[in-house]
Amino acid sequence: MRVTQSMLSNNMLRHLSGSYSKMGKIQEQLMTGKKINRPSDDPVVAMKGIAYRTNLDKVQQFQRNMGEVHNWLDTTDETLNQVTSAMHRVSELLVQASTDTLTPNDREKIAVEMEQIQKQIVDFANTKLGDKYLFSGTNTLQPLFTGYPTTGNLNVNPNANSNKVEIEVFNGITLDVNVDGKTFFANSTNGVVAKLGEIVGTLKDPAKSGADLTGYLSDIETQMDNLLLLRAEIGAKQNRAEMMEYRLDSQEITATKLMSENEDADIEKIITELTTQESLHRAALSVGARIIQPSLIDFLR
Known part of the structure; x- marks a missing residue:
């Protein structure tokens, strides 16, 4: 199967979007101090919290x-x-x-x-x-x-x-x-x-x-x-x-x-996860920039 430039671009964008989403969720937990901020995050924790x-x-x-x-x-x-x-x-x-x-x-x-x-x-x-x-x-x-x-x-x-x-x-x-x-x-x-x-x-x-x-x-x-x-x-x-x-x-x-034990987030753990996710995100951006060369010659290959 031929891997086209559009396939590479779409895959990279999809993974970057997922990475942004995960970072956003972790940042939200860090700002609110809560494990979940909506019932869909974890229905079991939400029900116990109620x-x-x-x-x-x-x-x-x-x-x-x-x-x-x-x-x-x-x-x-x-x-x-x-x-x-x-x-x-x-x-x-x-x-x-x-x-x-x-x-x-x-x-x-x-x-x-x-x-x-x-x-x-x-x-x-x-x-x-x-x-x-x-x-x-x-x-x-x-x-x-x-x-x-x-x-x-x-x-x-x-x-x-x-x-x-x-x-x-x-x-x-x-x-x-x-x-x-x-x-x-x-x-x-x-x-x-x-x-x-x-x-x-x-x-x-x-x-x-x-x-x-x-x-x-x-x-x-x-x-x-x-x-x-x-x-x-x-x-x-x-x-x-x-x-x-x-x-x-x-x-x-x-x-x-x-x-508190049910709802409150472990701040130390959240900061560690955020740091790890930021590192992964930077690595993904760096690799993506090398794989996708936005030049007309590369598109014609």
């Missing part, structure tokens, strides 16, 4: 959920801490008012301060985090109290409940982030707001003595014990949230490592 990236996205979403968990628990703990301070002041006022040396006018002044503390505790019970109320159970869009207590009416929101507010923090794992605020704050007989209302009524009644007020000290101690239980519950949930956050951090590291 799975690893999906897993990483889920872990990162759970980490964002953990941020919401910490915000909820920290805000609740700070609110209960302020309620604790208010209850200490209530106890001090009760001790002061239980002595019979005080006049009805003196007790009236104490009652005024006690009423303000009651209203402040109602405000604490209606604490919001963003647009969500912390102590209304799962009815987070409405406050626990619809207003300040009046005679014979605590103004408790009928839609408030004691249900758990749960946030998903891992596959099939949820954390409840609230406490039973309705029972502590809004119970009509043993709730702290109702009990403060009783104390205020006793303080304003001239017929009541210091002994009547002394009886409320044990009630306030009971409220303080209930408050400590709520704070202990929040503390336990915070500890669990921290352990879950550590687990998520470990999962993120693992997922990132798997994705």
Whole structure:
């Protein structure tokens, strides 16, 4: 078979085009730092990459959920801490008012301060985090109290409940982030707001003595014990949230490592391949230039 000049030219151009294409692919890997830049480069690596990236996205979403968990628990703990301070002041006022040396006018002044503390505790019970109320159970869009207590009416929101507010923090794992605020704050007989209302009524009644007020000290101690239980519950949930956050951090590291091993290019290897390919390409150009002599005499041979 006769090998013509056009056959030599076409073969050289085809091989040079393939060499350019291979160099272009290697340079693209070097610039992007990725083994593949489109699914057609390696479908298996592409499919694994999708799975690893999906897993990483889920872990990162759970980490964002953990941020919401910490915000909820920290805000609740700070609110209960302020309620604790208010209850200490209530106890001090009760001790002061239980002595019979005080006049009805003196007790009236104490009652005024006690009423303000009651209203402040109602405000604490209606604490919001963003647009969500912390102590209304799962009815987070409405406050626990619809207003300040009046005679014979605590103004408790009928839609408030004691249900758990749960946030998903891992596959099939949820954390409840609230406490039973309705029972502590809004119970009509043993709730702290109702009990403060009783104390205020006793303080304003001239017929009541210091002994009547002394009886409320044990009630306030009971409220303080209930408050400590709520704070202990929040503390336990915070500890669990921290352990879950550590687990998520470990999962993120693992997922990132798997994705990197699957997708990231070995830069040292890529540079070596590029150098080798450039040398081969130069050699091909040099040999091609010798084989194909662009003169009319050579074409006529």
